[in-house]
Amino acid sequence: MGDDHSRTWVFQRLSGGARLKHDHRHRDGSSDAMTMYGGDLRLGEHSGRYEFPGDDYSKAMFRDLGREVSMTNVWAIEIDDKRFVYELARPGRLFRVEFDLTRPVPAPPPPWGD
Template sequence: MTRLAILAALPALAACTTMPDTAPLPEPQERFWEALESHCGNAYEGELASSDARDADWQGKRMIAHWADCSSTRIAIAFHVEDDAQADGWDRSRTWVVSRTEDGLRLKHDHRHADGSEDAVTQYGGDTLSAGTARVQDFPVDAYSIALFEREGLDVSLTNVWRVEVDPADARAPRFAYQLTRRNDPTRLFRVEFDASEPVEVPPPAWGW
């Protein structure tokens, strides 16, 4: 092969050897990711759907979930909660970050103060341990989070399991939900649900984003 022919073949060879942006996930997780991704850019209003007395302060408050940042490997959902104590009437300290890993999906909680600085308790969460379903994924607490909770005296959180549920945006009456339970406390349930069929006005960015 002449030097000219070799040079002409290089672009095609490069195209054949280009690696994909993301590793393939088990089929249920791929479908879940696609459903989550279908809401990118949208914001939805929701409310507390559980009745645990420990969450009494959340009762009756308006909530908005905003798909604020999306890429091929990460989806960040800002969680805004009505709060009269804040200057604009909203607590914008929480962002749920779902990302793809080599082994599945990961959920992390990005907690910030109003000045954008990180809270002492932040970046906690967990990885999926099974393929889950196209609509539901569970994230048991990981080792990093356990160490963080122990350091901060949050021993009640050492067995946390977070759940994310999502329907595709084009489903009939789609919904989105975030839930917290604890393996060592069957009475613990925190759950918020959002009507994903009717987007609302996009809120200001979450603190620090």
Template structure:
């Protein structure tokens, strides 16, 4: 089964004709390369972290699952051990990409700190898009006493030639980075908490 998953994932991860066209924007190429992974899950690890803030991740299996894709939205649950509370939600807007973080409790209810994120302010690069914190998220962070987070910048990278996907958070005094090896597809994990087909 593992071999079949690997073959299917690698076969899906190819540049589409649209992504190869010189007229395509960097955001379009990034989007096409990410949707080419839809349905696949990949193991990863932290390559940048802060202690003790990120200690809870250090001994856990980390898996991203490109679970749902359509023309306007991509949902990528992030599993940390048995914790299925996190989903990255990418949305296409008129001239930007938006990244939001959907955080849930095990019963499916929303966490007090959820739907934060930001949107791109330029076309970025075909292999990297950056999302500065938006006004909604700044207000949420301040209301929750998370003042340091109002300086957040999130980035996502997808590098076909290196078979790498990365998620990064940076702000003054903080850098978190997780990298996922696209040569290491794994069995898709259970649904994230709050999803209709999630189970205990």
């Protein structure tokens, strides 16, 4: 957002699916204490929705950093011809943002640390 280029979604193709990680950086490019969390693909209830429950690495990091509330996080993406959706869900919290793919925007500058 704006001049904050600290967040990057990292998608990795696996032999049995995919992995989503969140790479958080400081302005100088160094890693944030809370970085590279995410999980491996679990297919959603309908085509075009992909869910990534928190993996063991993420849960251990959340515990170590006193963020136990995040241990039940499930991230999801949805994609079709018209929109890309990013979602974070856990008991008591739902964050969801939709991007309109029919309205191109200029590419952002590189993330910090790239």
